[in-house]
Amino acid sequence: MDVRLVIKQRLEELGLGQRELAGAAEVTESYISQLLTGKKLPPEPSRSNIYDKIGKFLKLPSSRLSKLADHQRKEVLKRSLEDPPKPLFGEVRELILSKSAPEKQEQLRVIFEKQPFGELERLVTQKLLDVVKKIAKKELQSEKWLRSVARLSGKSYEAMRVGILEFLDTDVFNISAESCASFLDPLVESWDIDLATFGMEIVLNQRLVPGYAKKFEFVEKEVDHREQEPGLKKFLKDLPATGGATQEEIEFLKKLTFKGKRPTPLYYYRELQNLRDPLHFDDASVPTMRKRRDAGDANKKAQIDSRKKAIRQWAWNSSASQTNNKS
Secondary structure (H helix, E strand, O other), rough: OHHHHHHHHHHHHHHHHHHHHHHHHHOOHOOOOHHOOOOOOOHHHHHOOOOHHHHHOOOOOOHHHHHHHHHHHHHHHHHHHOOOOOOOHHHHHHHHHHHOOHHHHHHHHHHHHOOOOHHHHHHHHHHHHHHHHHHHHHHHOHHHHHHHHHHHHHOHHHEEEEEEEEHHHHOOOOOOOHHHHHHHHHHEEEEEOOOOOOOOOEEEEOOOOOOOOEOOOOOOOOOOOOOOOHHHHHHOOOOHHHHHOOOHHHHHHHOOOOOOOOHHHHHHHEEEEEEEEHHOOOOOOOOOOOOOOOOHHHHHHHHHHHHHHHHHHHHHHHHHHHHHHHH
């Protein structure tokens, strides 16, 4: 059954009207009217709390309304995928270009206008939408935030709630000039893109969004297919030798490379001790690995003697193990 039919039927049973429902849902009466007449698609359940408010007002399970709305949206989406994507509205393109870095606007305009809705324009629009949608969804429950955005957009609080519900449902192929004016314009201060790497930087309105700079990078990285050295495997299995090595220290040891050589477990033991020795690091530097600072010369001497003893013991154990294997 269609979700709008369920709502209309329940309104009749309770003797209620669209105005009362709009008040309970904190949206405009016009929005409810368009929703119930099928002029607007039911909002996405996971992005909106409207079904909780409607369900509570109509004394219906909100889960029932959400499931019906989700099914209806999937059917509409299935039909829409059969049609080719449409280009952006001219106003949308102009707004997005106006927010770009001034020195790149003409270059970007030339690229955008080569195709009705080319790859770069889709990439930029999608990323701007993703960022602003994330903020809008997070702040949907904040009346103070909604009223602040409403003032900047010249709308009422109820109209802004309607706008945000519609905006959360929009996608890169169906974004409207109205959504841009209500959200992209007040929330996005500027954006820039590196045309060589396609890394983007988006600066948001700091009056509305704390932590207002966002960076997105597309970086190519080599996949590390190196196998772990046999000596390192043996070393890591020897718990007394590792001395409680941290994950950061182990990662450092794994990154060591050798050409034509196969280091022994003893090598990794010594490397770990060198890494931990404060004498090997400049006090003015900021080391990435853990340092162990000693109280005085006496402690340092005791530490060195202990290491020498451990190395001798290690060498003796290794020699004894080889002798046993030969016999």
